[in-house]
Amino acid sequence: MHLPFHRRLLTRIALIPIALLLSHVTYAQTAPSVIGTRAVMTTWSDPLEALGTLSADESVTLSATVTEIVSEINFQDGEQVEEGRLLIRLEDAEEQALLRASQALREERRNASGRASQLQQRNLAARADVEDSQSRLRQADADIQAIEAQLANYQIKAPFSGRVGFRNISVGALVTPGMDLVTLDKLDVMKLDFSVPEVFLGRLSPGLMLNATTAAFPDDIFSGDIATIGTRVDPVTRSVNVRAELDNADGRLRPGMLMEVIVQQRVRDTIVIPEAAIEPSGDRHFVMLIEQLDGSTRLAQREVKIGERRNGEVEILEGLAADDLIVVHGLQLARDGQEARVIGIADDETGIRALLEADR
Known part of the structure; x- marks a missing residue:
């Protein structure tokens, strides 16, 4: 039995949107939109955090050894003076x-x-x-x-080059032996003393790099390295004292400052990717590679072995090489073997949000 021509025509027209819809769904399933990122080789370390206190590389409080009247003062508050300079002369x-x-x-x-x-x-x-x-x-x-x-x-001179403190005496004042006259600090290099638990003693060594921050300059990071490790472990706190040296050529750091210290342990070069690119499955971890094959872009799932996690990044011990392109956004729809549409590649200059807004 044959339908009239006009009914067959209407049926075909009605099926066209359904076919288009099915075609769109199939394309969405086979070609998800993703954003990629590159696996990068970078210097990585295990941070050890501590609190430390700054002291000057050299520091002294100058005083008199005789009882006499001050006859001459040759410095200003906070002045930088050279070694051997006459600061105070007594009568x-x-x-x-x-x-x-x-x-x-x-x-x-x-x-x-x-x-x-x-x-x-x-x-x-x-x-x-x-x-x-x-x-x-x-x-x-x-x-x-x-x-x-x-x-x-009767001549009080600078024993080393440094910066004098406040002048608390005047010409004509009577000074006595042991009386504090002025402080002198060598500030171009600072000593940073802190303590760490003894369990980390095996990971520390002279020359190990560290970063330090202070509330006085919250946006700045001061770099240095470990100079000396204490010879004794405190039997009460079970910690060992460590002394580091920080460059202070600009003179911003001051003795007595509290510093937050991060020691860079086990410094190594390793592969690092964003933590958002990891797909966990039980105790296993996977990433989705973006591969260019025969003129098409396809996804390939790969298992990786991860190391340390830090600040939204994860260390890759096995499974990836430098410059491998992986999915960092769109993993929910990404499947192994699918074709994909790459919206863009996120890096330090272009974020995921910017790429999504540009794709609208």
Whole structure:
């Protein structure tokens, strides 16, 4: 039995949207839209976190060793000074007078010794007289050296190059032995002291890199390395003290600052991918590779072995090579062996959100 022509025509027209819909569904199933990313080879490490305190590479509080009045101050608060610079001079008029008297006596004895030597050469003086005059000259030299050593106590100089602190004295002030006069700190390199549990002792070694941050400069990271590891473990806390050195050429760091320390343990080069690209299945992990085969783009599931996870990234120990292209967005619809439409490749400059907005 044959249907009339107009009914057959209507039936065919009605089936066209259904066929188009089925075709669209089939295409959506076989060609999902995905965003890819590259597996990258990068330097990776296991972080060990601690809190540390900064101290200057060299630090001293200068004080007087004699009781005397300040006669001269040669620095300003916070000034950078060079090694050997005279910072404070104490009143030394009496010692200078003693020095001049001793120098005059030495000159007198030098002349006497010279005359005695000339007489002895002409056999007009005994050798014993010459030796006595030379001995008195040496005594005068020794007296001058003693006075000069005493005068050094009246001149307070910088023992090393560094930055002085606040000046808390004035000219005319009376100072006494042990009285704090000014601080001096060498700040171009800073010492960072912190402690770590003894269980990590085997992973630490001099030269190991670390990063440190401080609340004073929250956006900056200060890099350094471990200089010394303590020789003893605290029997109460079961921790070992560690000292690192940080470069401080710009002088921003100050002694006493609290620093958050991250020691980079087991530094190695490894493959790293976004954690969002991992598909877990029990205790196994998979990624979806994007492969170009015969002019088409297909997906291929691959099992990987993962290592450390950190800040949205995961270390790949086995299963991927550098520059492998994997799916990072669209895994819900991605199936092994399917053709795929790659919207774009996410990297440090172009994020997933930007690629999705550009594809609208």
